Amino acid sequence: MFGTGAWRFGRLLDPYAEMSRLRNEMNRLFSVSTHPFAQVYPAVNIWVGEHEAVVTAELPGVNPEKIDISVLGDNITISGVREQEVLKENETYHRKERNGSRFSRTLQLPFRIAAAGIEARYEKGILKVTAPRAEEDKPKKIAIKAA
Amino acid sequence: MEKEALDLQKQQAQNPLETERTRNRKVFVPKVDIYETKDAMVLIADMPGVDDQSVDITLEKNVLTITGNVESPVYEGKALAYAEYDTGDYQRAFTISDEVDQDRIEAVVENGVLRLTLPKAEKAKVKKIAIKAE
Numbered sequence: 001m002f003g004t005g006a007w008r009f010g011r012l013l014d015p016y017a018e019m020s021r022l023r024n025e026m027n028r029l030f031s032v033s034t035h036p037f038a039q040v041y042p043a044v045n046i047w048v049g050e051h052e053a054v055v056t057a058e059l060p061g062v063n064p065e066k067i068d069i070s071v072l073g074d075n076i077t078i079s080g081v082r083e084q085e086v087l088k089e090n091e092t093y094h095r096k097e098r099n100g101s102r103f104s105r106t107l108q109l110p111f112r113i114a115a116a117g118i119e120a121r122y123e124k125g126i127l128k129v130t131a132p133r134a135e136e137d138k139p140k141k142i143a144i145k146a147a
Numbered sequence: 148m149e150k151e152a153l154d155l156q157k158q159q160a161q162n163p164l165e166t167e168r169t170r171n172r173k174v175f176v177p178k179v180d181i182y183e184t185k186d187a188m189v190l191i192a193d194m195p196g197v198d199d200q201s202v203d204i205t206l207e208k209n210v211l212t213i214t215g216n217v218e219s220p221v222y223e224g225k226a227l228a229y230a231e232y233d234t235g236d237y238q239r240a241f242t243i244s245d246e247v248d249q250d251r252i253e254a255v256v257e258n259g260v261l262r263l264t265l266p267k268a269e270k271a272k273v274k275k276i277a278i279k280a281e
Contacts, residue, residue, distance in 0.1 A: 041155050043232035049225035056220065058157075058195035058232055060259035090185055097178040098193055099155060110228070125195035125259015 041103045042078070042127075052132040053109050060125035061098075067122065069129060071115040076131060079104035112137040157193070160238065173235030177213070177261075181241075188247065188265040194237045195259040202256055204263065206249055212240040213261065246270075 042057040057078060059067070067080040084100030087093070109131060117132040160174045168174070177192040194202065196217035203214040215237035248268040255262045 040231070043156055044229075045227060045232060046229040047222045047225040048228040049222070052225075053228075054222055054225060058259075060193040060195040061191075062258065064258075085180070085191070087182060088184070092183055094181040094183060094188075096180050096182075098180045098191065122258070124198050125193070 040105065041099075041101075042105065044078075044105065044107060046107065046109070048110060050133075051138070052130055053111075053113075055107060055109075055129045055131065057105075057127045058125065059122075059127050062122075062125075062127075064122040067120075067127060069118065069120050071113050071118060071131070074109050074112050075106055076109060076113060076129065077104065077106045078127065078129070156232070159233075159235075168236075170236070173233055174238050175235050176239050177215070177237045179239065186267055188243075188267070190241070190261075190263040190265065192237075192239070192261040192263075193259065194256075194261055196234060197237065197256060197259060197261070199256045202254075202261055204252075204254055206243075206252065209242050209244070210240055211243050211263075211265075212238070213263075214238050215261070 042059050044055055044057045047054040047056075055076065055078070059080070059082070062080060062082050066083075067078065070077045070079075079102070081102050082100045084098075112134040113131045114134040119130040121128045157175050157178060160176045177194045179193075180191045182189050192213060194213075194215045194217075197215035201216045203216075205212045205214075217234050217236060219234045243265065246268055247265045251266045253264040253266075
């Protein structure tokens, strides 16, 4: 009798444990989705053509010398620093909406990149990287012979 | 914390202005820093895609309006495969006080960032009053 009672007791406890597990899981899920470091910056647009791809990113007010672009296989990494203005003494902010920080983004393109042919331009606060497709990764055209 | 995390991207304008625009394009609100120095107010706006030709600043009565026109890029023979941001014009307006010397406002656009210097009028400059010890 006692055994069954304890078993039933255990069954009663179970749903609470299950609920708290669920609650913890939900908390974890939502805390991750709004985590400041999970943010992607900068936002990018990718244009893909037959022989090359163009990656553009809005990076206003960044010193172009502080932007690094590196390539590995079909991955391209854009990183750098967006410097914040340092106020002097007796200067105060009325409004501060612009952010400044380190940023880094790795993007995978649909083909291998010819690292030697990469071209990057920074104009009007927009970074534009043209990444050509590697020669060995280009599709081969196969001629069909007539019998 | 959460708000800060969401603020990284530019926000689309809720209502560009009460008037409607002739150009049927998206309008964004540029992110702005405003700080006050001893002699001036400095306004810095992030407007990627604008240069000194495409930005327009008007001051009417006490309303300072910043407008920037951005042309959407077109790449021949390429298709937009992945997009995280949209391009469009920028517009934002601020009410500024009479204390700004409206004739000496300076504007510079560099790397997609507009920097406006609004010098304080002479009469508005703070006069420091020395406190005498008895």
